[in-house]
Amino acid sequence: MIEEVSFSTSELMEGESIEVPEILPLMAIRDIVLFPGMVIPLFVGREKSLEAVSEALAGEKLLTLVTQKDPAEEDPAPEALFKVGVVGLIIRTFKLPEDRLKVLVQVLARVEVKEFLQLQPFFKARVLPVKEKEPEHLSVEAEALLRNVRETAEKVLALRGLLNPDLSAMFSSVDEPGRLADLVAAHVRFKVSEAQELLETYDGLERLQKIARYLHRELEVATLQAKIQSEAQEEMARSQREYFLREQLRAIKRELGETDELEAEIEELREKIQKARMPKEVEKEALKQLSRLEMMHPDTAEATVIRNYLDWLIELPWRKSTKDKLDLKRAKEILDEDHYDLDKVKERLLEYLAVKKLNPKAKGPILCFVGPPGVGKTSLGRSIARALGRKFVRVSLGGVRDEAEIRGHRRTYVGALPGRIIQGLKQAGVNNPVFMIDEVDKLCSDFQGDPAAALLEVLDPEQNREFVDHYLGVPFDLSKVMFIATANMTDPLPPALLDRMEVIYLSGYTPEDKLMIARRYLLPRQLKEHGLSEKDLHLSDQVIFKVIAEYTAEAGVRELDRKLAALCRKVARKLAEGEKGPFRITAGNLHKYLGPPEYVEELSQEEDEIGVATGLAWTPYGGEVLYIEVTVMEGKGNLILTGQLGDIMKESAQAALSYIRTKARELKIPVRFYEKYDLHIHIPSGAIPKDGPSAGVTMAVAMISALAKRPVSKEVAMTGEITLRGKILPVGGIKEKALAALRKGIKKVLLPEKNLKDLEDIPAELRRKLEFVPVKHLDEVLEIALVKKRRGQKRS
Known part of the structure; x- marks a missing residue:
C-alpha cells in the first residue's frame, strides 16, 4: 500500500558516485513504479517484505524495490516481478498497529535484477546498476521538448490541483532530459505499464519524448475532467443559492407575519x-x-x-379495495331475495365466487346481459355487488358518440376531464367495484371517434391492467374490476367487442313469472312508496293476471310496475279524501281504476281466413305476433311488399314465391298464375320497421292460402326460414316468440325441427300450455296450418 508520493532533489546524489552492492534484499511493491530521486513512505505489512526491510536495516539500509505485475497477487513469485527496479535508502521507519511498518525511502538509482539468490524468508537478488545516457549538449529540439514537457506537466498538475510554487521551481531548475522525465513521472501518476516502460528507458532524451506523449493525453483527460467538475459545482452552487434565497424569503415572511x-x-x-x-x-x-x-x-x-x-x-383508489364475501350460500340467498328466476345468471355468479374462493388471484369475468327492457338487467348488477360485498358503479353509454367519454380528454383542452371509467372508479373509492356499463348497444360513432373501439381495451382482462386514460397519462390497473355490460341486442356491437364478453341472454317472463314478481317485489315496493299497508289494498291473483293480459304487452315487468303504481295512487287518494278501507279490486271493478283494457284479445274476434297467416317474430323488446296478409289481384305477376319490410324479409318473400311456382301443380294452384295475377303481401303496423328471415314460412303459407283459396287455422302460429327447396331452417328467439304466442292465446306453435333444443330454456309450465310441433319441410307446415275444407258461416 503506497501513501502520497513526495520528491526530493536531495543533494546527496549531486556529484557523488553511488556504490550499489551486488547482492541486496528485494521487496515487491504494488500499484506504483518508483523513479530515482523520489522520497516516499511505504506501508509494509507482508511477512516477506518485513523480513527484507529488517535485513536492509541490519546492513547498509539499502533495499531493492521492484513492482509486481499483478497487484492483487499476495505472494508473487520471481516471474511475477518486473526485471527493472530501483535501489532505495531507508531513511526512517515507524511502527504501526497490527505488526505493520511505515518506511520512508529515498530512491537512489535504477537497477536490473540479474538473479534471485534467495526466496525465503525474503527475496535476495544479485542486481546491476543501470548506466543512463544523457546528451552532452542540448539541441534546439531538445530545449523545446524540455520547455514543452515543463509547461504541459504544470498544466496537468494545475488542473488536478497539485501544482505549487516549489514544484514549479523544481521543474525549472532541472535541465537534464532524463532527470526531468523522472521528476515529472514521479508527480504525474501514469498507468503502471506506462510508468514501467519509462523506468526501463535508459536514454534520457528518448524517455522525455515518451513522457511528452503521455502528458498530452493526460492534459486532454484532465481538461475534460475539470470541465465536468466545474459544471457540477456550478449546478450545485446555483441550487444552493436558490435554497438559501428561498430560506431567507421564508424567514422574512415569518418575521413580517405573512403566511405563504x-x-x-x-x-x-x-x-x-x-x-x-x-x-x-x-x-x-x-x-x-x-x-x-x-x-x-x-x-x-x-x-x-x-x-x-x-x-x-x-x-383515485390506486390500492384501496374491498374484501370479497365468498360465502356462496349467502350470495344465493341475496340473489334469490332480489330477483325471481334468472337461474342462468345466478349460477354463473356462484361459479365465479367458487373460483374466486379457490384462487383469489383469478381475473374477473366480463359479463354482458342481453335481453328486452324491464327484465332486470341493471338491478341484477346491484344484487351481484351486494352479494359480493363490493361497491356498485353504473355508467350509461346510451347515445355517447365521443371516444373521449371513455378514454378522457387530454389536459391541453379547456375543461378536460378523465373518461367515465376513471370517474366511476373515483366515485366508488375502490379499485374492485362491480362496474355496470349500461346500454352498450346504443353507442354511436362519428368523426369524433368510435367509443365502442375505446371499450376494447377496457373490457379485455389481458389489456386493462395498464389502461391509460388520456387525461391521467399514466396506467391504471382495471383487472380487479368486475365489468358487466347490458344490451337489448347484440347486432349493433362490433364483433371484436362481443368476443371479449361472456354473453348471457335474459328472456322475457311468462305470466306466471310476472305474477310472482308482482307479489314478491313490485307490489310491496309500491305499497311502501305510496304510504299504504297490505290491509289497505287487496289484489287477487286473478286481477293481477287480468292486468298482465289486458293492460300490458311486454317481455319485462316495467309497464306492470307502472300499472300497480296507478292502482296504489287511486287507493291513496281515496284514503286521503277520508274514505275507509280496505279497498278490494276485482275483475269487475278493475276498469274503474285503470280504464278500459288497452290490449284486447284479437283472436277471439277472428275466424280462419284465406290469405292471413300468424307468424312469430323476435324484437329487442320481446316476442311479437305478426299477421301476414296476402291478396291476389289480376295483373302481370308483380310481387308487392308493404309494411316497412327490410331487405332480408323481401328476399324471404321472393324465395317463397319461387318455391310456389315450382310446386304449383302439387299445391293445386294455376300453373301460370304468375302471368295473370299480382300478389300483394302486407304486414300490419306499417310504421314499425320489420326484418329478418323468421317470417319466411309464414309468408309462404299466406301466399299458398291466397292462391289455393284455403283458409289458415287461426289457432296455429309459425316461425322459421324457408329455402328454395321448401326446407325449414332454424331461427332464434324461440322463448320470446313462445311467450308472445301465449299472450295472444295461441295454443299450437310450429317451429323448425332443429330448434327443439331451444325448448329446454322454456319453463315447464309454459311448455304445458303450448303445443310445439317440430317441422322440417313446408309440406308438413301446410298439412297442419291449412284448413282442409272451408268452414261454413257462423251459426245464427
Whole structure:
C-alpha cells in the first residue's frame, strides 16, 4: 500500500558516485513504479517484505524495490516481478498497529535484477546498476521538448490541483532530459505499464519524448475532467443559492407575519401524494408536476390545470379495495331475495365466487346481459355487488358518440376531464367495484371517434391492467374490476367487442313469472312508496293476471310496475279524501281504476281466413305476433311488399314465391298464375320497421292460402326460414316468440325441427300450455296450418 508520493532533489546524489552492492534484499511493491530521486513512505505489512526491510536495516539500509505485475497477487513469485527496479535508502521507519511498518525511502538509482539468490524468508537478488545516457549538449529540439514537457506537466498538475510554487521551481531548475522525465513521472501518476516502460528507458532524451506523449493525453483527460467538475459545482452552487434565497424569503415572511399559502398548499399536496400509495411511476409523475406547480405563480391558468390533475391522481383508489364475501350460500340467498328466476345468471355468479374462493388471484369475468327492457338487467348488477360485498358503479353509454367519454380528454383542452371509467372508479373509492356499463348497444360513432373501439381495451382482462386514460397519462390497473355490460341486442356491437364478453341472454317472463314478481317485489315496493299497508289494498291473483293480459304487452315487468303504481295512487287518494278501507279490486271493478283494457284479445274476434297467416317474430323488446296478409289481384305477376319490410324479409318473400311456382301443380294452384295475377303481401303496423328471415314460412303459407283459396287455422302460429327447396331452417328467439304466442292465446306453435333444443330454456309450465310441433319441410307446415275444407258461416 503506497501513501502520497513526495520528491526530493536531495543533494546527496549531486556529484557523488553511488556504490550499489551486488547482492541486496528485494521487496515487491504494488500499484506504483518508483523513479530515482523520489522520497516516499511505504506501508509494509507482508511477512516477506518485513523480513527484507529488517535485513536492509541490519546492513547498509539499502533495499531493492521492484513492482509486481499483478497487484492483487499476495505472494508473487520471481516471474511475477518486473526485471527493472530501483535501489532505495531507508531513511526512517515507524511502527504501526497490527505488526505493520511505515518506511520512508529515498530512491537512489535504477537497477536490473540479474538473479534471485534467495526466496525465503525474503527475496535476495544479485542486481546491476543501470548506466543512463544523457546528451552532452542540448539541441534546439531538445530545449523545446524540455520547455514543452515543463509547461504541459504544470498544466496537468494545475488542473488536478497539485501544482505549487516549489514544484514549479523544481521543474525549472532541472535541465537534464532524463532527470526531468523522472521528476515529472514521479508527480504525474501514469498507468503502471506506462510508468514501467519509462523506468526501463535508459536514454534520457528518448524517455522525455515518451513522457511528452503521455502528458498530452493526460492534459486532454484532465481538461475534460475539470470541465465536468466545474459544471457540477456550478449546478450545485446555483441550487444552493436558490435554497438559501428561498430560506431567507421564508424567514422574512415569518418575521413580517405573512403566511405563504402556496407553500402550505405544496406541502399539503406532497403529504397527500405520499399517503395515496401510488405506483412508483405514477408517484414520480405526480412529484414532477408538483415541482412545476411550485415554480409557477399560483394565479396562472396552468397552475389550476396542474392542481386539478394532482387532485385526480390523489383521489383515485390506486390500492384501496374491498374484501370479497365468498360465502356462496349467502350470495344465493341475496340473489334469490332480489330477483325471481334468472337461474342462468345466478349460477354463473356462484361459479365465479367458487373460483374466486379457490384462487383469489383469478381475473374477473366480463359479463354482458342481453335481453328486452324491464327484465332486470341493471338491478341484477346491484344484487351481484351486494352479494359480493363490493361497491356498485353504473355508467350509461346510451347515445355517447365521443371516444373521449371513455378514454378522457387530454389536459391541453379547456375543461378536460378523465373518461367515465376513471370517474366511476373515483366515485366508488375502490379499485374492485362491480362496474355496470349500461346500454352498450346504443353507442354511436362519428368523426369524433368510435367509443365502442375505446371499450376494447377496457373490457379485455389481458389489456386493462395498464389502461391509460388520456387525461391521467399514466396506467391504471382495471383487472380487479368486475365489468358487466347490458344490451337489448347484440347486432349493433362490433364483433371484436362481443368476443371479449361472456354473453348471457335474459328472456322475457311468462305470466306466471310476472305474477310472482308482482307479489314478491313490485307490489310491496309500491305499497311502501305510496304510504299504504297490505290491509289497505287487496289484489287477487286473478286481477293481477287480468292486468298482465289486458293492460300490458311486454317481455319485462316495467309497464306492470307502472300499472300497480296507478292502482296504489287511486287507493291513496281515496284514503286521503277520508274514505275507509280496505279497498278490494276485482275483475269487475278493475276498469274503474285503470280504464278500459288497452290490449284486447284479437283472436277471439277472428275466424280462419284465406290469405292471413300468424307468424312469430323476435324484437329487442320481446316476442311479437305478426299477421301476414296476402291478396291476389289480376295483373302481370308483380310481387308487392308493404309494411316497412327490410331487405332480408323481401328476399324471404321472393324465395317463397319461387318455391310456389315450382310446386304449383302439387299445391293445386294455376300453373301460370304468375302471368295473370299480382300478389300483394302486407304486414300490419306499417310504421314499425320489420326484418329478418323468421317470417319466411309464414309468408309462404299466406301466399299458398291466397292462391289455393284455403283458409289458415287461426289457432296455429309459425316461425322459421324457408329455402328454395321448401326446407325449414332454424331461427332464434324461440322463448320470446313462445311467450308472445301465449299472450295472444295461441295454443299450437310450429317451429323448425332443429330448434327443439331451444325448448329446454322454456319453463315447464309454459311448455304445458303450448303445443310445439317440430317441422322440417313446408309440406308438413301446410298439412297442419291449412284448413282442409272451408268452414261454413257462423251459426245464427
